[in-house]
Amino acid sequence: MMGRTRMIGGLTAIMMILAMCAGCGIGGDGAHDAVQKLMDAVVAGDVSGVKNLYTLSVEPKMPTILTGAKLKQPIQNVTVGESEKVSDSERTVPVSYSLNGKKTAGSFKVKQDADKNWVIQNPPVFGQVSFDPDLTIGGKPSTKDNKFALPIGVYEVNMVSDVLEGSWTVPVKASSGFDYQGITANKNRKKIKLTDKIKTYNGSMSSLIDSFNLLPMCRKLKELYLNGDDFAFISGKSISSACKYQTTDIQIKVTDYTPDGDRDGYYPIKFDATVKMIAPVFTDSGENDDVWTCQSVQGGRQCAKFVEQSFELKDWDGLVSQSNGNVYYRLADPDQNVGELADVIYAGHGVD
Numbered sequence: 221m222m223g224r225t226r227m228i229g230g231l232t233a234i235m236m237i238l239a240m241c242a243g244c245g246i247g248g249d250g251a252h253d254a255v256q257k258l259m260d261a262v263v264a265g266d267v268s269g270v271k272n273l274y275t276l277s278v279e280p281k282m283p284t285i286l287t288g289a290k291l292k293q294p295i296q297n298v299t300v301g302e303s304e305k306v307s308d309s310e311r312t313v314p315v316s317y318s319l320n321g322k323k324t325a326g327s328f329k330v331k332q333d334a335d336k337n338w339v340i341q342n343p344p345v346f347g348q349v350s351f352d353p354d355l356t357i358g359g360k361p362s363t364k365d366n367k368f369a370l371p372i373g374v375y376e377v378n379m380v381s382d383v384l385e386g387s388w389t390v391p392v393k394a395s396s397g398f399d400y401q402g403i404t405a406n407k408n409r410k411k412i413k414l415t416d417k418i419k420t421y422n423g424s425m426s427s428l429i430d431s432f433n434l435l436p437m438c439r440k441l442k443e444l445y446l447n448g449d450d451f452a453f454i455s456g457k458s459i460s461s462a463c464k465y466q467t468t469d470i471q472i473k474v475t476d477y478t479p480d481g482d483r484d485g486y487y488p489i490k491f492d493a494t495v496k497m498i499a500p501v502f503t504d505s506g507e508n509d510d511v512w513t514c515q516s517v518q519g520g521r522q523c524a525k526f527v528e529q530s531f532e533l534k535d536w537d538g539l540v541s542q543s544n545g546n547v548y549y550r551l552a553d554p555d556q557n558v559g560e561l562a563d564v565i566y567a568g569h570g571v572d
Contacts, residue, residue, distance in 0.1 A: 249302060249303050250337075250338045251303035251311035251313055251330040251338045252300060252301070252302055252303045252313055253338070254273065254330055254337075254338040254339070254340055255300050255303075255313040255315060255328050255330060255340060255343075256300045257269075257273055258270060258273040258274060258328075258340055258343060258345065259295075259298050259300055259315065259317070259345075261273060261371075262294070262295060262345050262371050262372060262373070263294040263295060263298060264294070265289075265290060265291040265294060265371060265373065267285055267287050267288075267289075267371060268287075270345060270346075270371055271285065273339075273340060274339065274340040274341070274342070274343050274345075283348060283365075283367045283368055283369050284365070284367075284368055284369065285346070285368065285369045285370070286349075286357070286358070286360055286368035286369065286370050287360075288358075288359070288360050289357055289358025289359065289360040289370055289375060290358045290359050290375075290376075291358065291371075291373040291374065291375060292358070292373075292374045292375055292376045292389050293320075293373060293374035293389075294373045294374075295317040295318065295319050295372055295373055296317065296318050296319075297316070297317055297318045297323070298315075298316075298317040299314075299315070299316045299317070300313060300314075300315055301313060301314035301315070302314075303330065304327075306329075309331055309332040310329070310330070310331050310332070311329075311330045311331075311338070312327045312328065312329055312330070313327060313328045313330055314326075314327045315327065315328055319372060319373070319374070319391050319393065320374055320391035322391075324394070326344065328340050328341075328343050328344075329341040329342070344372075344394035344395075345371060345372055345394060346369040346370065346371060346372065346394065346395070347369065347370055347371075347372050347392035347393050347394055347395050347401055348367065348368070348369050348395045348399060348400045348401065349367070349368055349369075349370055349392060349400060349401045349402075349403055350366050350367045350368075350400045350401070350402050350403070351366060351368075351377070351402070351403035351404070352366070352403070352404050352405055352544075353366065353380075353544050353545050354379060354380055354381065354405055354542055354543070354544065354545055355377055355378065355379060355380060355403065355404075355405060356377070356378045356380055357370070357375050357376075357377050357390070357403060358370070358375040358376065359376075359378075361380065367400060370392045371392075372392055372393060372394050373391075373392060374389050374390070374391050374392070375389065375390055375392055376388075376389050377389065377390055377403060377408075379405065379412050380545070381542055381547070382417060382421055382423065382547060383414060383415060383417045383418045383421050383540065383542070383547055384412050384413065384414055384415065384487075384542055385412070385413055385415050386405075386408065386411045386412030386413060387411070388408050388411050390403055405485065405542075406483075406485065409481055409482075409483055409485055410480070412481065412485075413479040413480065414477050414478065414479050414480075414481065414487040414489075414540060415479070418474050418477050418487075418489065418540060419473075419474045419475075419477075421474075421547065423546075423547050424546075424547075425469075425470045425471070425472065425549065427548040427549050427550060428470050428472070428538070428549035428550065428551075429467050429468070429469070429470055431549065431550040431551045431554070432467040432470065432495065432497070432551070432561075433465075433466060433467050434554065435465075435551075435554060435557060435558050435561060436558060437463075437465040437499075437558065437561060437562065437565070438460065438463035438464075438465050440558050440559075440562045440566075441459070441460045441463050441465075441500070441562075441566060442460035442461075442463070444460075444562070444566060445458065445459055445460045445515075458513070458515050459500070459513050459514075459515055459522065459523075459524045462513035462524070462526070463500070463526065464498050464526035465497065465498060465499060465526075466497060466498045467495060467496070467497040468496050468497060468498070468528060469495075469496040470493055470494070470495050470496070471493065471494045472491045472492065472493040472494075472538075472549070473491060473492045473493070474489050474490070474491045475490045475491060475492060475535070476489065476490040477489045477490070477540070481541075484541075485541045485542070485543075486539040486540070486541050486550075487539065487540045487541070488537065488538075488539060488552065489537075489538045489539065489540055489549075490535060490536070490537060490538075491536055491538050492532075492533060492534050492535065492536070493532075493533045493536065494530055494531075494532055494533075495530065495531050495532075495533055496528060496529070496530050497528065497529070497530075497531065497565070498526055498527065498528050498529075499526065499527075499529060499531070499565040500524040500525065500526050500565070500566065501524065501525055501526075501527060501529070502522060502523070502524050502566075502567070503522075503523050503524075504521060504522050504523065511525045512524065512525045513525070531564050531565060533560075533561075533564065536551070536557070536560070537551070537552035537553060538550065538551055538552055539551075539552050
């Protein structure tokens with residue numbers, strides 16, 4: 221009987237010790253298990269699982285989590301150690317992992333909630349990123365508010381464009397506060413190529429119209445007439461002072477292009493164009509109505525009126541770029557283009 225009593229007493233003592241040590245070792249370490257579940261979710265790219273396994277108590281609040289972004293490569297060599305007691309309801313758990321070949325080590329704070337569940341406090345398992353509207357990350361596009369949080373890991377970035385293509389990978393590191401990792405096309409220009417789609421692209425030409433309208437064609441007309449001197453050999457208002465020049469529409473056909481752009485994201489193209497613009501029609505017949513402006517020049521009299529008309533341009537040099545999802549065109553060499561366009565729309569008029 222005495223031996224049986226001693227056995228029962230011994231079992232009771234063992235049970236009491238086990239109860240006191242719950243959460244002390246790996247086998248019954250609730251804090252360790254909570255962190256392990258969290259890191260397993262990070263490795264799996266399970267954003268919902270990650271979100272459900274921690275709490276945030278720091279400010280500023282983390283930005284919107286970009287759900288649905290797929291990992292290209294998760295963190296590797298994840299090790300979650302035994303928890304260390306801070307108090308009866310608080311533990312720290314050491315964690316290490318490698319991201320893109322670089323090792324990171326630290327510890328997570330874990331606390332028990334009112335229901336005795338171990339909850340991780342502010343774990344550094346998200347990276348805060350901002351990226352261009354021209355890009356996707358992990359297959360997900362940006363939005364108007366282009367700042368997001370992603371579980372740490374390596375993601376593929378792709379160019380979103382009607383005429384450009386390119387992709388690369390980025391490691392998203394743990395961050396907090398206002399520490400944002402900027403992901404931009406500018407840093408990866410060599411990986412972005414202009415494609416054959418530029419030859420059939422039918423987007424807005426407003427940027428190219430603006431580029432044409434910036435050409436100082438009225439100043440060029442003034443140079444053609446009497447070296448810019450409006451007051452020599454003039455009868456009435458000078459043609460150059462009456463000048464009107466405005467490009468209203470352009471239709472282009474890209475005939476050639478260079479796949480590689482420069483560091484600013486401009487890609488050279490060759491194009492033919494039909495340009496509709498307000499430009500002069502010339503005559504030397506001495507028109508006298510208000511539509512025409514006439515002046516005396518060396519060797520006779522010239523008149524001009526400024527009306528909308530179309531011109532054909534061949535083998536011009538241009539540049540293509542993209543920003544905020546829009547494709548933009550511009551002239552490659554405006555100084556040269558002034559003379560080239562003058563040869564077309566002024567057709568040799570003007571007298572030195």
